[in-house]
Amino acid sequence: MPHIQQLESHVADLIAAGEVVERPASVVKELVENAVDAGSSAVVVEIRRGGMGMIRVTDNGCGIAPEELPTAFLRHATSKLRTEEDLGKIGTLGFRGEALAAISAVSRVDILTRQTGTTEGAALHLEGGVPGAVEPAGAPEGTTITVRDLFYNTPARLKFMRKDSAETAAVNGLMQHLALSHPDISFKFIKDGVEALLTPGDGKLDSAVYAALGRDFARGLVPVSGSGGDITVSGFVTAPLMGRGSRSMQVFFVNGRFIKSQLLTAALEEGYRNQIMKGKFPGCVLSVTLPVTAVDVNVHPAKTQVKFAREHDVFDAVYHTVLDALGKTSAPAAAPAQEARLPAASRQDFFQTMDAKTFRQGGAKPAPQPAAPARPAWNTELRAPARVADSGQTSFYQTKRSESAAQGALGRAPASVTSPPDTQQSSPPAPSCNKGALGRP
The missing domain is CATH 3.30.565.10 (Histidine kinase-like ATPase, C-terminal domain)
Structure with a gap:
């Protein structure tokens, strides 16, 4: 031995x-x-x-x-x-x-x-x-x-x-x-x-x-600032649409010391829940300030990890500060003047959303009333000049039914393009759902 x-x-x-x-x-x-x-x-x-x-x-x-x-x-x-x-x-x-x-x-x-x-x-x-x-x-x-x-x-x-x-x-x-x-x-x-x-x-x-x-990272940042008790959180986070492919741009400081903390990472990403694309990660430069007696920095030889005396309070401080900052940036802006003239039954009303604060206050909007379907602006009947959708002009393309092709197995008429007549065109007939006009059995 x-x-x-x-x-x-x-x-x-x-x-x-x-x-x-x-x-x-x-x-x-x-x-x-x-x-x-x-x-x-x-x-x-x-x-x-x-x-x-x-x-x-x-x-x-x-x-x-x-x-x-x-x-x-x-x-x-x-x-x-x-x-x-x-x-x-x-x-x-x-x-x-x-x-x-x-x-x-x-x-x-x-x-x-x-x-x-x-x-x-x-x-x-x-x-x-x-x-x-x-x-x-x-x-x-x-x-x-x-x-x-x-x-x-x-x-x-x-x-x-x-x-x-x-x-x-x-x-x-x-x-x-x-x-x-x-x-x-x-x-x-x-x-x-x-x-x-x-x-x-x-x-x-x-x-x-x-x-x-760098400039690209700095341009997509949202300022954050909040405090709870003797814990203060400040810095910047990325907007939800500026998600990163990894967590490499998550930078945390505790009392001016750069650290790596799973607790702070979890609190940050919890604030982005349901706001960031799956597979993307938020970036941040967050500084957490708290009393020196509430954190132990002597737990790692390289001093890159710390231990908090009140982990739950630190988590809540970071989570709520980030959530509030993102809530302010996602508040809907005032509607432009031209959008105010849309019909009450517009399809856009069906897709309107609200922020979390409005929802919690019971500000849910009533369900939209069903509206009658709009009549099509184009003509589906053959031998009639068709109108272009949402336009008052008449199309110069006119279909002509071939009697010889009507005897085919599918019973459909090949279309040919003819020159527009010199005479004044009459108003197109109302839309028709006549199946015979389409050459169908």
Whole structure:
């Protein structure tokens, strides 16, 4: 039987890094969340070769003190928690103190930082989690972290990385979500020297949606806003006629954190019941705000899942907010003037519908009275000039019965076209249902 022994710290760090750093997008997520927590108003993310070659995140936040730089890369070192009571009221995106330690353990890291209000910055280089000496350096206010050669010392993880294009797409999708979750921050994303995303950071969600998800998606959105108790729901949903082929355009945020939630997805789609085509899915950018004590964000290593203390209340808040917004957009508009002159027995009355609110108030319309069938405007009798439907003109096509063909097995007369007579045509006779005139037995 093998002996039990404690792992070396380096091996333990590599194992811990595997839980936090899954791919280049994981690195970008952790670094950008730290930038947001630092109070930044502008964040620039640059990658090369899908992030496997280089990842650089620059912010204009509060910066890090030079003497605290080595401590920042130790496991469980954080500025966001102090006591165990703080775990029940987490209001920041990062809190575990594992991101920088995990990233530096599987890459080569350079950090350049300067605190707000100071005149000199500091720089630090780490390789495989081992820090060098802190050196003074000139730097703008904020922090710049450069990550190179990701997974260079963990070939077991390196061989499972996908193509550069796939890793780039993953980082691009992540940047879209981060930009939507914080419209008050200007995000810029550069991939292989080409700018792929730039948001204005004006605090308007519709501006962020337009920049991140494109014009076509932004044009078909319906604004939603509602609250119940201490739960607030706001954002945009797609109109029922703009259903998507998948759920890929459903974006949810809880207290500014992008999450994946089956509960929120079910509440959203329940609001579209009987309003969207079967096989189609609604899109959305929905933000749910509730007290930090009512949600547990410490249930997943990647922090993409949360647990609600009152799931039923959250479901109802999202469902009713979406349902009310769709009800307002589906309210019937005022009838045009020309439609008001239609007869009371018009066939259009039979197909009139009403919204859910009118139905609940007992506003059902009485069934329409049966009307006498309208007489046809065309002539079915042979040898008579026919009128064109809904027209006062007489058709120049006249049928002529052939007596020789009348003796055929079917008893029908082949039609021939003759020129219209020069004399004035008389009014067509009334419609006839004489079967003999049609040459039928």
